[in-house]
Each structure stands twice: as structure tokens, then as C-alpha cells.
Amino acid sequence: MRRTLSVLALGALTFLVLPASCLRPGRPIVPTSVPPAAPAPHDGAVASAEPVATETGLAILRNGGDAADAAVAVALALAVVHPQAGNLGGGGFAVIKRGEMVAALDFRETAPRSATESMYLDKEGEPIEDAATVGPLAAGVPGSPDGLFVLHQRYGRLPWRDVVSPALRLAREGFTVTPRLREALESYQETLARFPETAKVWLPDGAPPRAGTLLRLPELAATLEAYMKHGPDALKGGTAAAAIETASRAHGGVLTAADLAAYRPVWREPLRFSGFGWNVASMPLPSSGGLIVAQSLAMLERVRFDERPAGSADRDHLLVETWRRAFADRFLLGDPAHTRAGPGQLLSVDWIARRAADIDEAKATPSSQVSPWPGERLPQAAGAMKPAATTHLSIADGTGMVVSMTTTLNEWFGCGLYVAGAGFFLNDEMDDFVTAPGQPNLYGLVQGEANAVRPGARMLSSMSPVVAWRDGETVALGSRGGSRIPTATLQVLLNLIVNGDQLQQAVDRPRIHHQWLPDEIVAETDALSPGILADLQRRGHRVRTTGGLGEVIAVRVRPDGRCEAAADNRRNPGGAGVLAAGP
Numbered sequence: 001m002r003r004t005l006s007v008l009a010l011g012a013l014t015f016l017v018l019p020a021s022c023l024r025p026g027r028p029i030v031p032t033s034v035p036p037a038a039p040a041p042h043d044g045a046v047a048s049a050e051p052v053a054t055e056t057g058l059a060i061l062r063n064g065g066d067a068a069d070a071a072v073a074v075a076l077a078l079a080v081v082h083p084q085a086g087n088l089g090g091g092g093f094a095v096i097k098r099g100e101m102v103a104a105l106d107f108r109e110t111a112p113r114s115a116t117e118s119m120y121l122d123k124e125g126e127p128i129e130d131a132a133t134v135g136p137l138a139a140g141v142p143g144s145p146d147g148l149f150v151l152h153q154r155y156g157r158l159p160w161r162d163v164v165s166p167a168l169r170l171a172r173e174g175f176t177v178t179p180r181l182r183e184a185l186e187s188y189q190e191t192l193a194r195f196p197e198t199a200k201v202w203l204p205d206g207a208p209p210r211a212g213t214l215l216r217l218p219e220l221a222a223t224l225e226a227y228m229k230h231g232p233d234a235l236k237g238g239t240a241a242a243a244i245e246t247a248s249r250a251h252g253g254v255l256t257a258a259d260l261a262a263y264r265p266v267w268r269e270p271l272r273f274s275g276f277g278w279n280v281a282s283m284p285l286p287s288s289g290g291l292i293v294a295q296s297l298a299m300l301e302r303v304r305f306d307e308r309p310a311g312s313a314d315r316d317h318l319l320v321e322t323w324r325r326a327f328a329d330r331f332l333l334g335d336p337a338h339t340r341a342g343p344g345q346l347l348s349v350d351w352i353a354r355r356a357a358d359i360d361e362a363k364a365t366p367s368s369q370v371s372p373w374p375g376e377r378l379p380q381a382a383g384a385m386k387p388a389a390t391t392h393l394s395i396a397d398g399t400g401m402v403v404s405m406t407t408t409l410n411e412w413f414g415c416g417l418y419v420a421g422a423g424f425f426l427n428d429e430m431d432d433f434v435t436a437p438g439q440p441n442l443y444g445l446v447q448g449e450a451n452a453v454r455p456g457a458r459m460l461s462s463m464s465p466v467v468a469w470r471d472g473e474t475v476a477l478g479s480r481g482g483s484r485i486p487t488a489t490l491q492v493l494l495n496l497i498v499n500g501d502q503l504q505q506a507v508d509r510p511r512i513h514h515q516w517l518p519d520e521i522v523a524e525t526d527a528l529s530p531g532i533l534a535d536l537q538r539r540g541h542r543v544r545t546t547g548g549l550g551e552v553i554a555v556r557v558r559p560d561g562r563c564e565a566a567a568d569n570r571r572n573p574g575g576a577g578v579l580a581a582g583p
């Protein structure tokens with residue numbers, strides 16, 4: 001039975017549709033005539049999950065490309081060398097800032113046209129095991145091919161060919177399998193082996209290629225070449241689209257070539273807010289991530305987070321209590337066309353004041369007492385997360401532009417199906433919808449009616465690409481990690497803007513997490529000293545320790561134009577690079 005939302009505390013909430021405009025990429029692709037950038041007044045910086053992809057971005061900047069060119073080139077390079085998360089078969093979000101201009105691009109996947117609310121349930125209404133995560137029934141309509149293209153069309157300077165060709169070269173000439181890729185393949189081997197077309201490429205002789213192997217991906221190279229020549233239409237029609245439909249049908253999916261052809265990315269008004277003297281922009285719906293960061297910052301200001309000692313139990317307690325409330329509101333959210341609330345309500349001064357006033361500084365508020373769900377029996381959310389696959393990249397160029405972009409297949413290698421004839425994995429993003437009412441998803445998130453599966457709708461996300469700026473200084477950052485994305489991103493942002501950390505230090509500091517349900521703090525093993533742990537437990541918090549929370553990837557431009565880049569040492573040392581403008 002679908003849970004109905006009790007709106008005692010939020011009775012005044014109104015239906016909100018965010019302004020949006022659709023862009024249809026044109027064709028054929030002609031090289032743009034914009035000349036290369038003038039000599040850079042700034043350094044440039046690129047941070048991503050893979051050193052090879054970062055190098056690709058730096059080369060683009062060196063050759064006169066701007067941050068948009070580099071972001072597209074890095075995202076495409078990640079689609080080759082980091083296939084567990086980089087993608088053409090998934091989607092993502094980007095926030096772009098240049099001078100006063102701030103833009104937000106939504107290339108989130110959509111539900112196929114024949115998707116239904118009950119497509120992941122059996123006749124008894126019980127969830128069918130793995131249906132929303134493994135195999136093409138789990139796949140949303142990919143948004144990356146259109147998204148990367150329109151980003152380049154609007155903000156790129158180099159010819160399209162120049163930003164696609166580095167990835168094409170990597171796929172055609174080969175790249176070295178990293179230990180990280182080998183490990184990811186090993187841990188997902190069982191799923192990958194279920195699809196012969198996947199196994200053929202990724203489990204040759206029954207096992208993943210060894211680290212150090214030179215791997216060529218000719219089918220992906222052919223797709224990238226077509227993409228370079230014809231733009232996204234090369235993937236949304238013709239043989240690639242037919243190959244996707246055939247592979248999907250063969251394994252019980254419902255994705256069709258018509259779904260691919262109908263996909264549109266959307267330029268949205270970025271969510272803009274401020275905190276501790278900084279201006280911040282992030283993604284609006286269909287991501288909940290920006291709203292969670294914005295609500296948390298606003299509550300933390302009210303409860304004077306910055307006046308508590310850094311590294312204190314007081315600060316941890318306040319973080320947890322704000323997240324508990326922000327994640328409770330997430331229950332109302334979904335595709336902007338169906339959501340029960342939006343920034344107008346959830347960021348209103350009244351609502352934030354009410355939420356902040358409700359925080360008890362000495363005691364944890366049980367999540368069962370936090371609306372918007374009063375009186376409901378709360379389902380128990382799953383504890384451990386499966387390994388999952390999203391990847392963030394942050395770029396600053398010499399022209400003052402920054403791009404903060406997060407793309408995802410959802411789980412590592414998406415739904416596990418590598419499409420023969422197209423050469424890429426399809427996502428399993430449908431699991432981000434409510435696939436079984438009242439049940440937590442992969443990330444333990446319990447979600448509401450607004451996020452039900454509806455044909456053409458975008459599934460609610462937690463991805464939070466952020467850009468923050470003040471007095472000539474700009475930071476771009478974001479993370480992977482499902483529900484942990486906004487909390488990891490916010491902690492790094494606070495480390496920078498409240499503590500005044502160096503960028504790498506801000507990224508590397510241990511982190512904690514709370515998401516309303518399950519009602520527990522998840523803490524990295526070195527995040528809480530015995531004294532702080534005991535203090536939090538005394539206040540009534542349940543605490544569980546875990547491995548790394550998120551993978552934050554960030555760049556910063558200083559007022560004098562110097563740049564810094566930081567990849568997350570928990571996961572991927574070596575993914576950050578800086579290009580110096582002068583001696």
C-alpha cells in the first residue's frame with residue numbers, strides 16, 4: 001500500500017513547478033568559429049576520479065579550451081577509462097559559473113514511456129529482487145549524450161571534434177586498466193557475468209583484465225566517432241539506438257529507440273543561496289542535493305555553528321540535527337512536475353526558523369518525531385550500501401569560468417548490461433524512484449509519492465554539484481556516494497568557509513553522515529575521538545562506523561587567480577592537476 005503523506009506541519013505547501021526550457025541540439029555538427037582563449041589571467045585546475053581523465057582536461061585548457069570544453073572532455077574520458085561510473089549510458093548535472101552568470105544543466109535520466117509504478121513489483125505487490133538494479137529494466141533513458149553536447153554548444157570555445165577526440169583516442173588506442181577498475185570489475189563480476197555481451201568485453205577468459213593491461217574498446221570508439229561527427233543524434237537514432245533497444249528487449253527491458261529520440265536535457269535556474277558570508281549555487285530539483293545543502297547551511301547559520309569549536313561534539317550534533325530535518329523534507333521531493341514542495345517553501349525564512357528552533361542542543365531528536373511524516377510507522381532502512389557509481393569533476397579555467405559536474409550510472413557499471421554495438425553500460429537509475437512503496441532504496445533512502453515512477457519523469461537525485469564564491473574567490477566541488485553526497489559536500493564546504501582550511505585538507509578531513517532514516521550517525525572510522533563518540537551517545541545518538549563517505553573532488557580559484565585542485569585521498573590520490581598560468 002502506498003504511504004500517504006501527512007502534511008500537518010506543511011499544510012500550506014503548494015505545488016511547485018520550476019521554470020525550465022528545453023534545448024534541442026542542432027545538426028549537422030560544424031566546428032565552432034570561436035577563436036581560442038586569450039592568454040590565461042588565471043591558472044587552470046582540473047580534478048576528477050582518474051589521473052588520465054584529469055590529464056585530458058589539462059591538455060584541453062592548455063590548448064585554449066575553457067572549463068566547459070574541459071568538463072566535456074573529462075566526462076567523455078571518464079566514460080572510457082572509468083566505465084564503472086563515467087558514462088554515455090547514464091546522466092548527470094552541471095553547475096557553471098562565469099563572472100556573474102550562473103547556470104544549471106539537468107541531463108538526468110528519465111523513466112521510459114512505458115514505465116509504470118508497479119513495474120518492479122510482483123503480483124502480490126512485493127518487490128521483485130534486483131529488478132530495479134540489475135538488467136535493462138532498471139535503466140532510465142540516458143541523458144549524458146545530449147547533456148555534454150548542449151553544455152559544449154552553449155559554453156565551449158573549441159570545436160566539438162577537439163573535445164571528443166581525446167576520449168576517442170583512449171578507446172581506440174587503448175588505456176591501462178587501473179587497480180581501481182580491476183577491483184570494481186572483480187566486486188561486480190557476478191552481475192556482469194549475467195550478460196554475455198558484458199562478459200565478452202569485461203570478463204575475457206572468465207575474469208576481469210589485470211591491472212596494467214592495455215585495453216582497447218573498439219565498439220565504444222566507433223560510437224564516439226559517430227558522436228564526434230553527428231552529435232547526440234548518433235546515439236538517439238540509427239544503429240546505436242537500435243542496438244540499445246535490441247539489447248534491452250533481449251534482457252527484459254522496456255527502453256526503446258523512441259525513448260532515446262525523445263530525451264531532452266533542461267537548462268534550469270540554479271538553486272542560489274548563501275551561508276557564512278558566501279554565495280552558493282547548486283542543482284535544483286530533480287536533485288534533492290542542492291536543497292539539502294541549502295537548508296542545512298541556513299539552519300547551521302541560525303544555530304551559530306561557526307561559534308562552536310572546530311572538531312567538537314557540539315558541531316557534530318548540530319550537523320546531524322540539521323541533516324535529519326533536511327532529509328525528512330526530502331520525502332516530499334521528486335521530479336519538479338510532481339513534487340510536493342520546492343525551494344519557495346523549504347528555504348523560506350519561516351520554515352528554516354521553525355526547523356532550527358526545534359533543534360535541542362543537548363539531545364538528539366528521534367527521527368520518528370521529525371515531520372513531514374508524523375504519525376506514520378517508519379520503515380527500517382537498510383544499513384549497508386552496495387558499492388555504487390557516480391563521479392564528480394571540478395574544473396576552473398583561465399577565463400574565470402568554473403564547472404562543477406556530477407555524472408552517474410547509479411551502481412558500479414549501472415545495470416550491468418554493456419550494449420553490444422554501442423560499447424557502453426546502461427544505468428540502473430530507476431532505483432532512485434520509489435520502486436516499492438515504503439521500502440528504502442539502495443542508499444537506505446525512504447522516499448515519497450512525489451518520486452513515484454511515472455513515464456517521462458526524472459527520478460529524484462542526491463547529486464549536489466556546488467559552486468561557492470566570495471570576494472574574488474571561487475570553489476567548485478561535489479561528490480559521489482548516493483545519499484552521502486550532500487553531507488560530504490557540505491562538510492568540505494564548511495571546512496573551507498568556516499574553518500579556513502586548505503583545499504586538500506578540507507577534502508581529506510574525516511566525515512560523518514545522517515539521513516533521517518535510518519536514525520543513526522554513520523562515521524568514518526577516524527572521524528570521532530572516543531570522547532566525542534561518548535558525548536554524542538550521551539545525547540542519544542546511535543553511531544555506526546564505516547569506510548569512506550563520499551569522494552569529494554574540488555577546485556578553488558584564489559582572488560589572485562592562483563588555482564588549487566583536490567581529489568579525495570580516501571579513494572583516488574592523483575586525480576588533481578593544476579596548470580600554472582605564468583612563472
Ligand code: DON
Nearest residue numbers: 388389390461462480481482
Ligand atoms: O542520483 C543519485 O542520487 C544517485 N543515483 C547517485 C549514486 C551515487 O552517488 C553512487 N555513488 N557512488
